[in-house]
Amino acid sequence: MKPSYIGPFLQILVLILVFSAPTVLNAQDSARGNLTVDGTTASISNIYFDQYKDEFTIILTDSPVAPKNIPFGITELSEQGKVRALKFTVSRETKELMGNRGKAIFFHPVWDRNIYIGKPEIKIIRFDENSLVGSIKTTSAEESEGHKFSYDISFNLSLKKEAPKLTFKGKSGPQVDSYKAYCQSIQDENVDEFKKYVPTENLQYMPKNNEDIILGLEFVRDTMMTVIEVVDIQTNSNSSVLTMKGSRGIDSADGTVNMVLEDETWKVSEESWEVK
Numbered sequence: 001m002k003p004s005y006i007g008p009f010l011q012i013l014v015l016i017l018v019f020s021a022p023t024v025l026n027a028q029d030s031a032r033g034n035l036t037v038d039g040t041t042a043s044i045s046n047i048y049f050d051q052y053k054d055e056f057t058i059i060l061t062d063s064p065v066a067p068k069n070i071p072f073g074i075t076e077l078s079e080q081g082k083v084r085a086l087k088f089t090v091s092r093e094t095k096e097l098m099g100n101r102g103k104a105i106f107f108h109p110v111w112d113r114n115i116y117i118g119k120p121e122i123k124i125i126r127f128d129e130n131s132l133v134g135s136i137k138t139t140s141a142e143e144s145e146g147h148k149f150s151y152d153i154s155f156n157l158s159l160k161k162e163a164p165k166l167t168f169k170g171k172s173g174p175q176v177d178s179y180k181a182y183c184q185s186i187q188d189e190n191v192d193e194f195k196k197y198v199p200t201e202n203l204q205y206m207p208k209n210n211e212d213i214i215l216g217l218e219f220v221r222d223t224m225m226t227v228i229e230v231v232d233i234q235t236n237s238n239s240s241v242l243t244m245k246g247s248r249g250i251d252s253a254d255g256t257v258n259m260v261l262e263d264e265t266w267k268v269s270e271e272s273w274e275v276k
Contacts, residue, residue: 031060033135033153035084037108042084044153049132051159054092056132060153061085066250067223068275075114078107086151088120088136095124104136110147120151132157164248170230175240175259178266179230186224189217199260199267225253225273240266252276 031047042062048070050057059071062084069077077083085107089098097104103116119142124134137152166183168176182197191210194217195203207213225246232243238261246253255273259266 029157031153031155033060033137033151035060035062035086035108035149035151035153037084037110037149038147044084044086044151047155047157049157055089055098056092056159057087057089058132058155058157059085059087060155064250067248068251074107078109078114079112081109084108086136086153087114088122090122090124090127090132092127095127097122106144106149108149111145115144129159131159164226167227168230169228170244171233172230173233175233175235175242175266176230178259179242179257179268182268183224183228186217186220189214189221191217196265197267199262199269202269224248225251225255228255238262246273 029047031044033044035042035044044060044062046061046064048059048061048065050059050071057071059065059074061074063082065074065077065083065085071087074083074085074087078085086104087107088104090096091098097120104120105114105116107114119139120136121139122134122136124132126133133156135152135154138150141148141150143149166180166187168180178197182194185193185197191213194213195206198206207216225244225248227247229245230242231245234241234243240259240261242255242257242259244255244257246255253273253275255271257268258270260269261267
């Protein structure tokens with residue numbers, strides 16, 4: 001079965017208190033270093049992260065990884081020999097590693113699973129609201145299940161989220177205009193504007209606290225398609241269905257948006273996307 005996910009409004013309801021999505025990285029984000037197993041060295045040059053409150057999970061890889069595979073698809077990609085990676089969690093408050101006895105998780109094809117190994121030394125140069133800069137390394141060559149390994153990687157990560165520009169093409173109409181405004185309100189984290197395009201029936205399920213709603217909007221903003229083509233519009237009285245194709249970076253998906261006409265405004269009642 002192909003992976004799929006529910007679009008913006010239901011994501012807010014279901015995932016409002018769950019981990020945020022992998023953040024869109026900025027041009028200045030970087031990782032540099034080596035990860036060596038059994039004498040074979042992989043050059044680490046990609047960095048991704050998840051955030052939960054003040055805990056940041058950092059994922060360092062030797063190959064680019066599609067956002068849909070962060071963080072849970074790393075294991076499968078490693079088993080397929082497509083990626084070598086290191087993952088660890090650090091607290092902004094303590095500047096220390098968290099998790100299983102302060103170890104890092106290793107993803108490498110030589111192991112049949114991802115495992116906690118190594119006794120890394122982490123050095124945090126800067127960790128504030130804007131950036132995380134530091135390095136992580138093993139202090140000496142180590143061994144696990146007959147495989148010798150070591151790593152020494154520096155990283156520079158901007159923690160400011162940059163919302164990507166939205167691009168629409170294809171068919172037009174009042175429904176599309178409303179959907180554009182709906183998407184833009186998510187990008188702008190504008191709760192009042194967002195509510196204008198949510199049906200009254202759905203509003204009753206929305207959190208009362210605007211901060212909780214913004215948390216949900218942030219999640220959606222970081223996962224929604226950024227290039228959207230409206231390929232078909234089917235309208236029946238006060239309801240309408242938009243059929244779309246979308247892309248975000250190297251990901252592409254097919255989408256459907258159900259809309260209802262309420263108070264002379266087309267509003268989004270449900271949205272779903274199936275990632276290819």
